[in-house]
Amino acid sequence: MKQLAFALDLREDPAVIAAYDAYHAAVWPELLRGMRAVGIRSQRIFRTGNRLFMLVEVDDDFDWDRQWASYMAHTDRAPEWDRLMRGFQQRVPSAGPNDWWTPMPKVYDMNEQLAALDDAGA
Numbered sequence: 304m305k306q307l308a309f310a311l312d313l314r315e316d317p318a319v320i321a322a323y324d325a326y327h328a329a330v331w332p333e334l335l336r337g338m339r340a341v342g343i344r345s346q347r348i349f350r351t352g353n354r355l356f357m358l359v360e361v362d363d364d365f366d367w368d369r370q371w372a373s374y375m376a377h378t379d380r381a382p383e384w385d386r387l388m389r390g391f392q393q394r395v396p397s398a399g400p401n402d403w404w405t406p407m408p409k410v411y412d413m414n415e416q417l418a419a420l421d422d423a424g425a
Contacts, residue, residue: 304344306360307367309404310395313353320353323391337378341370354395357404 313320327348338346345360361367375381389403398405 308407309357311355311404312393341374
């Protein structure tokens with residue numbers, strides 16, 4: 304299993320942020336089932352101010368572009384949800400030209416470093 308991390312901003316408006324939080328308190332069931340069907344094992348979104356951080360757990364062979372496209376094409380309300388959420392959101396300043404949710408590379412993993420120490424006998 305691998306983890307993917309992404310960043311995105313909400314528009315800087317307390318009403319927008321409150322509405323976004325409210326939608327995510329009760330995500331449409333067909334979206335949840337659709338994400339699970341394409342291989343998303345876990346999805347968590349965290350927020351500080353208007354900055355969002357999303358952590359997704361997927362199988363090692365998961366291909367984000369291919370499987371997300373499948374989800375959008377085969378989950379009836381996914382495009383509707385996507386349009387609705389994009390009305391609340393805006394790209395982070397570091398987003399690439401094709402990014403909406405901007406991928407965040409892993410910088411540090413305590414467990415990996417501890418395992419390396421253990422392997423080295425340190």
